[in-house]
Amino acid sequence: MAEFNTSIKNQGAVSIINLKGYLDAHTAPILENNFVDLIEKSCYQIVVDFKDLAYISSAGLGVFMAYIEKIRDSKGDIKLSGMSDKVYNIFDLLGFPLLYEIFKSEDEAVKKFTEIK
Amino acid sequence: MQDNDNLKAKRNLTALVEFSRVINSSLDLNFILNNVLLTCLGKFLATRGVIALNISGKLQIKSYKGISEESISLFPNIDASEDCTENDELKNFFTDNNLLASEKISSSNECVGIVCLGEKLNKQDYSKDDLDFLKTILNIAASAIQNSLIVEELKLVNRELDSRIQRLSSLFELSKEFGLFSESTKVTRLLIFSLIGQFLVQKYALLRFEGNDIEVIEPKLPVEELLSNLRKIDYHRIDASLNKEQVALLFPSLYSMGIEVIVPMQIQGRTKGLIILGRRINNVDYTDADIEFIFSVGSLAIISMENRRLFREALEKQKMEEELDLAREIQRNLLPQKIPVYKNFDIAAVNVSSKQVGGDYYDIIELDNDGCVVAIADVSGKGVPASLLMANMQAFLQVICRQNVPLDEATGLINDLISKNTADGKFITFFWGILNNIDMTFKYVNAGHNPPLLIRDGKIIKLEIGGMILGVMKTILPYRSEKIQLMKDDVLVMFTDGISEAMNKKSEEFSDEALEKLSLEMASASAETILKEIQSEVQRFTDGANQSDDITLVVIKVK
Numbered sequence: 094m095a096e097f098n099t100s101i102k103n104q105g106a107v108s109i110i111n112l113k114g115y116l117d118a119h120t121a122p123i124l125e126n127n128f129v130d131l132i133e134k135s136c137y138q139i140v141v142d143f144k145d146l147a148y149i150s151s152a153g154l155g156v157f158m159a160y161i162e163k164i165r166d167s168k169g170d171i172k173l174s175g176m177s178d179k180v181y182n183i184f185d186l187l188g189f190p191l192l193y194e195i196f197k198s199e200d201e202a203v204k205k206f207t208e209i210k
Numbered sequence: 211m212q213d214n215d216n217l218k219a220k221r222n223l224t225a226l227v228e229f230s231r232v233i234n235s236s237l238d239l240n241f242i243l244n245n246v247l248l249t250c251l252g253k254f255l256a257t258r259g260v261i262a263l264n265i266s267g268k269l270q271i272k273s274y275k276g277i278s279e280e281s282i283s284l285f286p287n288i289d290a291s292e293d294c295t296e297n298d299e300l301k302n303f304f305t306d307n308n309l310l311a312s313e314k315i316s317s318s319n320e321c322v323g324i325v326c327l328g329e330k331l332n333k334q335d336y337s338k339d340d341l342d343f344l345k346t347i348l349n350i351a352a353s354a355i356q357n358s359l360i361v362e363e364l365k366l367v368n369r370e371l372d373s374r375i376q377r378l379s380s381l382f383e384l385s386k387e388f389g390l391f392s393e394s395t396k397v398t399r400l401l402i403f404s405l406i407g408q409f410l411v412q413k414y415a416l417l418r419f420e421g422n423d424i425e426v427i428e429p430k431l432p433v434e435e436l437l438s439n440l441r442k443i444d445y446h447r448i449d450a451s452l453n454k455e456q457v458a459l460l461f462p463s464l465y466s467m468g469i470e471v472i473v474p475m476q477i478q479g480r481t482k483g484l485i486i487l488g489r490r491i492n493n494v495d496y497t498d499a500d501i502e503f504i505f506s507v508g509s510l511a512i513i514s515m516e517n518r519r520l521f522r523e524a525l526e527k528q529k530m531e532e533e534l535d536l537a538r539e540i541q542r543n544l545l546p547q548k549i550p551v552y553k554n555f556d557i558a559a560v561n562v563s564s565k566q567v568g569g570d571y572y573d574i575i576e577l578d579n580d581g582c583v584v585a586i587a588d589v590s591g592k593g594v595p596a597s598l599l600m601a602n603m604q605a606f607l608q609v610i611c612r613q614n615v616p617l618d619e620a621t622g623l624i625n626d627l628i629s630k631n632t633a634d635g636k637f638i639t640f641f642w643g644i645l646n647n648i649d650m651t652f653k654y655v656n657a658g659h660n661p662p663l664l665i666r667d668g669k670i671i672k673l674e675i676g677g678m679i680l681g682v683m684k685t686i687l688p689y690r691s692e693k694i695q696l697m698k699d700d701v702l703v704m705f706t707d708g709i710s711e712a713m714n715k716k717s718e719e720f721s722d723e724a725l726e727k728l729s730l731e732m733a734s735a736s737a738e739t740i741l742k743e744i745q746s747e748v749q750r751f752t753d754g755a756n757q758s759d760d761i762t763l764v765v766i767k768v769k
Contacts, residue, residue, distance in 0.1 A: 117383050118383050118384055118386075118387040118400045118403070118404065119383075119386075119387055121400070121403055122396075122399075125403075150379065150380055150383050150404075150407075151376070151380045151403075151404045151405075151407040151408040152380070152383070152384070152387075152400055152403040152404040152407060153403075153407065154403075154407030154408070155402065155403025155404055155405065155406045155407030155408075156403055156407070157407070158403075158406040158407055158410060158411065158412065159402070159403065159406060161412075162412050182372065183376060186369065186372055186373050186376055187376075187407065187408060187409075187410065188410055188490075188492040188494070189410070191410075191491075191492050192410065192491055192492070
């Protein structure tokens with residue numbers, strides 16, 4: 094079975110979820126739980142870092158769609174960073190760059206949140 | 211002058227070589243066109259220029275300088291034919307925008323596009339030399355432009371291919387995840403995630419039909435409004451996917467909720483649910499291929515859910531059968547475990563229940579004063595309710611036999627109790643009697659049961675005296691009893707309709723006549739032999755047909 098795990102750290106008010114491994118239909122619920130937890134704790138400024146992610150499927154992408162509305166309604170956002178070309182290609186294919194800000198590095202994404210303030 | 215011309219020609223040549231090197235070093239169309247245009251403008255000191263390319267047979271402006279966007283938007287829609295520069299609309303466009311020189315970009319077999327340039331800064335007309343030079347530049351540029359066009363097309367094809375591969379891998383992944391053992395909530399969740407991830411949707415709902423009910427799963431649409439709109443239409447009949455136009459046309463109320471696609475989830479052509487999706491956030495319409503994909507994923511999901519349901523049903527059925535086995539076991543234990551032995555009587559009895567727990571019952575209850583009560587009963591219906599009533603009956607019987615109440619009166623009491631305890635039209639046919647080992651009498655009451663046969667001297671006497679079947683109403687007319695003086699070699703055959711009505715594969719009944727004939731023939735044998743013979747004759751008759759009813763048989767032989 095493909096491995097997938099996440100780790101969460103906080104940088105100021107921004108929560109950073111680091112994804113590692115394969116995010117697919119099988120593992121999507123793990124990330125889903127992360128979002129649910131963060132929303133419960135009213136952490137709406139979220140950066141998802143993809144630098145250790147090897148693969149994402151549409152079920153994985155669906156998790157982002159499922160929670161973005163709620164997070165943006167709460168004046169927050171999900172920003173994405175550190176994608177490999179392969180992962181970016183899938184985001185791009187499905188039109189995600191229109192809806193999400195995608196940054197080269199985690200730091201840039203975090204900085205974007207602090208700039209808005 | 212000669213030197214000057216030579217120098218000019220040499221400079222032109224150097225410029226051409228450099229130009230060729232630059233534009234052939236790149237496959238980026240914009241870079242190439244930009245370079246071509248800038249080179250022309252620079253060479254001829256022009257301040258404005260346009261390049262239009264042949265895109266799918268039509269001329270389309272791809273690069274321009276010095277002309278307003280508004281003017282560009284008025285570029286005519288014309289075919290990119292060999293003589294397109296002669297087109298009047300195009301000429302008008304040139305005049306309107308003060309474009310003086312135009313030249314085709316031609317490859318060996320077709321028009322790749324055109325270049326048009328505005329007036330020179332020095333107001334001079336374009337000389338023949340200028341036009342020749344322009345031609346040369348464009349000849350060099352043609353192959354580079356064509357190559358980059360092909361690369362662009364390839365990129366598009368590649369992207370299309372990537373997107374198909376991505377869809378296939380989604381389908382593959384989901385089919386793996388939608389295994390038999392997936393919880394249906396997990397299946398629906400994955401289905402939703404995949405769809406909203408694939409199509410960037412935020413308004414959606416998943417409906418599942420259970421009979422006439424609609425289960426709304428994971429709705430991101432106002433449920434009440436959705437359901438009330440759906441109920442207005444024959445949603446069960448939606449058996450093909452509907453795209454935006456069809457939804458708008460057929461179900462305007464749903465369309466006005468922002469619903470753009472309705473895709474049925476089907477099993478063997480029957481719609482078991484619907485996938486309802488709203489607008490895509492990137493404002494792109496769903497293509498036929500998209501809808502086909504949604505249909506495939508939906509079918510995968512519903513089949514998985516249905517399989518799981520069937521699997522659970524099978525499990526429940528199995529569990530129920532185990533419980534029925536247990537019930538049968540309990541029921542068997544209610545029947546007499548051993549048959550008493552008497553000086554004057556030889557008794558044999560059997561009960562074979564059909565597949566389900568049944569309603570047949572017989573009992574032999576020993577009395578204190580050298581004798582016993584023999585009873586046989588058939589509770590209407592089958593299954594657990596019948597067997598419960600039977601257990602009830604057995605309890606009554608055990609109690610009443612100890613009370614020393616006369617048989618006819620006791621039958622009335624039992625009837626009153628049974629009537630009180632049955633509500634749904636259940637009844638019991640019941641026959642019982644007291645076998646007295648001392649004076650060799652048999653006193654019986656028949657409450658609507660198949661009359662037992664008393665075989666004496668080659669004749670049959672049917673024991674019919676009694677009254678109404680038990681459980682229909684309270685006792686109004688008292689039951690009557692009859693006392694028979696038994697004689698040596700008398701045979702009593704008591705049975706339930708499982709014997710007389712046993713059916714063969716041709717749906718013929720074994721019949722009372724056959725039983726009577728057989729009983730007469732066997733009258734001289736022992737009780738056990740008569741019993742076995744009747745049983746095996748019934749078995750021969752049914753010849754492997756399912757035993758539809760319980761079979762109960764009690765045979766008493768007077769010694």
